[in-house]
Amino acid sequence: MIQATDFKNAMSLLTSAVNVVTTAGASGRYGFTASAVCSVTDTPPTLLVCMNTASRSHQHFIENKILTVNVLGADHQHISNVFASKMSTDERFKYGNWSELETGAPVLDDALVNFDCQIEQIQEVGTHSIFICRVVAIQNGQDHHSLVYFNRAYHHVGQVEIA
16 A cells, blocks of 8 residues: 555656646635646646645635636746745735736736636545636746746746847
């Protein structure tokens, strides 16, 4: 049997994009830092987002039925840390400039890319919910350097511009 710590240690070696996933609606405005986000299909455009059911904002994502995946650029490490912290929701959204696209979920204006989504399905697996999300709007940013997480540390990935 594989132990949870062995699995976590192995997964720390899987490089992941760093995202802040946000929601807004009747249940309020919330967000969290996530690396468990991936493409499901391009027809229709669909993402998978995993969220711990013990998160204080978990129920709000379910009630609002929308979310935006804000893919962080190399300069957004502080925003990743803020949305992973114990800070209040109102305090978290004081960092960065936020607007909205089609669903009304908060969009980080200078993110690498934003995927604005409707949550279409929710599957419970162990300690997490898997949100299957139909992408209804995309906004591309100007940054070409991504923030990734590997071996329990942040790293920057992207094009090197040659003068």
